[in-house]
Amino acid sequence: MSEYKYGDRTYKLTNGNYDVDLPDDIKIPESVFKYYGKTSYSIDAIINNYLFCSHPYHLNDSIDSSSLLWDFSNLSKGIFEKFYKQFGFDKVMDINYEKEKENGFVPIKQRFFEMASKNAGVISLTTNALQTLMWAHYSTESGFMIELDWKEIKDNLKALNPKLNNYAFFPIQYVDKLESIDFFGNGFNSPDIPYLYSTAVKRKDWKYEDEWRLMTYTMDYGVPNSIRGPFPDIPSQHERKLYYPKKAIKSIVLGKHFFNASNLKKVIDDKTYQLKTNSDLDFVNFLEQNYNDRIYFCGEYQNGTEFKRSAEKVHFEKVDWNTIQMIRENKVYV
Template identity: 35%
Template structure:
């Protein structure tokens, strides 16, 4: 087992591409429940309807410095190690005629072997970003835009069923993100690193402190042949052409979209609706107080009405509404109230707020 301590976090890996015993231990205990924030769009509707989480490739993160290959520093790599890594990425033996490749890449600060390694290892990995905080104003504003929703997930139920519902998943882990003052590049040739898997584990789990408000936990998924973003693989097109000329090999990066992680309905403990989810003028034709609030939805907004009916039919006892609350000192904060949506007909609902 390969283990490395970094600023209070313990990173460990069994050096397997499938992450058999990969773990990250920080200061906080794993929460029993975590939250997934969604904007209202076709992708989030589909994810809730079919009960899956999308395990993103790190290249798709909204922060380009999150899990970037630029954190991997190959400046101390020797030609012998370079050859071994090249053979690992190519899954073939080289002819040994790599001097020109090595010195060409060295002049580029080993940009190409870094990208080639990053693409090779990341295509079997996917990441689901979750939060332990469901009342953070920045999260609601940035990720749900107050018109989206948040799913409350029971993590024990979810983890117990991942491999049952996803037989292509080899391994997974749930890890706390480590927030740091500055992002330091990682010397891939450190003596403590017995293989490149551990520094990759570290590189994909550190974020700058200005993201700490997210309280992120990352579900790390390992399965073979997930998609590689096309523009990422195109970034090393010239280097691949040089390799092919020298080594007579072809490299094919799969462009599959196999990053869905299914979970059981029982794992959903709550659907938290944004403050403006039900009251948008473009969806709601009329709102009237009558022992509660009557919502008349516009018949032409078929997709939204269908989704509201889906929520009521499947999660009527698990719906909550985000709103503001005055404390006894007159300060204002966000809170959630349990709500009941009573279906009058397919287009009309009675809304009652039950309790905090």
């Protein structure tokens, strides 16, 4: 067993299985939420019931899950030389231990990072359903949010994802100051625990997100190196997708500006819309046929001197092939 305690969490690898020990006052949520911008990728994810397993290069925080959090200062010269011989680099490169130590052992660190990250996926979820900044940052108010039943996802992980080796589900540990993990001074024999740790800590600037992270592990997701520069990608052998059952979706909340000039041909009355023939029309028809009993519409209301978010229960009724009515059910959750 390999483990690392930081703050009130312990990051563990036991018999190839990843886990995070949490304090008793943190409970596993029944529901988690995922915000989406209205893109073809997002719509495809809902239609086909999967969550995208990101690589760190896909994430919006540049130090999230980064090897910058790995301290290589205790890398011995023996291990250094063994590493280069193992990968045959000593035959094609002028290897200088002292020079690389001064520069933070960047080439070796990058190699270890690729070894860890190519087999892992990051899925960012939240327990915060109606957070204004989340709507603004991740759905730009014109997208949508889904509520997922965590137990349904968990109970169907292996059946729907047979190539999944294991997973870890935990809340982000928000800290005042990010601290690096001593890669070679803690007895680690692989990059697994340092990588798990680096995916689990973020600055308190991000605390408003109330993020729960689902880490997925399989073989050869690949590494999208081209995101960070003119570098070759490490090819993927398995798609970065985690499938879940249709019944795991408990609700779908449409953003305040889900309906707008990009998809509306005509507004017939307050809640009767004639849609343009495009992907949005296909998506609305899909929602009407598959999730009509669990659709909500995001809005805001005034409570005294405050304005707050709400989600009103609605359903669609078809008028004709491209015209729908959004029927209010007078049920609101806030």
